[in-house]
Amino acid sequence: MISLRRRTILGGALGTLAAPHVNAQGGKPYAGTTINGSCFQTTYFEYLKTYFPQFEERTGIKVNFNMQAFPVYNQRTDLELSTKGSALDVINCTFIYSGRWIGAGWMTNLDTFTKDAKYTPAAWDPEDFAGGPQSAMKNAKGETFGYTWEAGAMIMGAARYDLIERAGLGLPKTFDELIKVCDAVHNKENVAAFTADKLHHWNWIPYLMGSGGAVFKDPPDNLTPTLNTPAAATSAEWYANLLVKYGPDGILSYSDDQSMRSQMSGRANMRTQAITWMVPLAKHDESVVKKTVRYGLMPAGPKGNFPGSNSHGLGIPAGSKKKEAAWEFIKWALSNETIAMVVKNHGYPSVCRMSVIKSPEFKQVLTLNDQDVAGLFLEVLQLGGKTGYMKYRTVPVYPQVGDKINKAIERIATKQQAAPEAMKQAQAEAIQDLQKAGIKVDT
Incomplete structure (x- = not known):
């Protein structure tokens, strides 16, 4: 009964989503839409914010993105999620809170988006995300509630x-x-x-x-x-x-x-x-x-x-009333192209897409003082994934x-x-x- 009720509620929440309304003239699909995002202070989103105008030009979605100190962000977001509030549309699913936030049903099941071609093209490839970091964004049934932007090796x-x-x-x-x-x-x-x-x-x-x-x-x-x-x-x-x-x-x-x-x-x-x-x-x-x-x-x-x-991922609060637009942002922010751009332009190291990690460009950017730091990064990710010793967290x-x-x-x-x-x-x-x-x- 618990499982059935949860599926029914989840299906009801996402069943009302309509396909992106791209008009025949090629207009912006979400013109006039504003979404609110939040994360703790981090260089990835400091870098990414400089490219927000590109995202808005492409989709018509304006992004208000707020960052706070790590403990402040977690406290405020935990409270917002627990009340099923609608103030936030995209959030960071913090590693040490992922079990709590996902287990309590406070996050949106993103499989609904990734498994529907209306929302996600096959080329976006959810399987490209490294399995170890990504495991923290799933529940016991293997359903996905976030996609990782950082693997903290x-x-x-x-x-x-x-x-x-x-x-x-x-x-x-x-x-x-x-x-x-x-x-x-x-x-x-x-x-x-x-x-x-x-x-x-x-x-x-x-x-x-x-x-x-x-x-x-x-x-x-x-x-x-x-x-x-x-x-x-x-x-x-x-x-x-x-x-x-x-x-x-x-x-x-x-x-x-x-x-x-x-x-x-x-x-x-x-x-x-x-x-x-x-x-x-x-x-x-x-x-x-x-x-x-x-x-x-x-x-x-x-x-x-x-x-x-550890790992941190982008997800959508269950209380958000703009889930479609929020998913558009996550798709863009964590696309292979966007991540590769941030790596190339800013040297950001903690990415989670294997296609980027294994690319010659990533190795070049993370060759520091003639050291293959990309190799160290991947070695730690693999070490953590083999034995599961991070389960405590x-x-x-x-x-x-x-x-x-x-x-x-x-x-x-x-x-x-x-x-x-x-x-x-x-x-x-x-x-x-x-x-x-x-x-x-x-x-």
């Missing part, structure tokens, strides 16, 4: 690799080597050895997994948190010390952009983060480290290598658990609590939140 970037070379070392390949390199280069020429941002529930988890720890017992089936284990406490203390001992002043308050700029300005050396934040070190006009930056895979721990691999409850992780790392780094106590508190608070949400946990 985590790599290592060393802004001042010349300092590492002078110390007789190379890019660290293990956690132990990372500490060894940090010890050798920290504060040489006033450059901090390491930098990061304050989103610990993204940055720390690869170090946790590499040390043998985990966030949940067996996601998505068993969501009992495992934050109070000895492995988690040891890893949290190790990571907090990495930040405080080797990071620049104020690192615990750094945003994504501030961390990137600490590298671009030559104030900090190494960072492990999604490739989007790494390419500007070699490409951005303001970067002073273009000639010294080098890239590599994230270091591996004693239990393996688990670089973060797309469960609907992860945002709440992630918040507890952020606060625990902060308490450890600032010496407010010892690591075992901080992680024990995070575990208890996470379990309390999960039980309130009706999630069964082991006791």
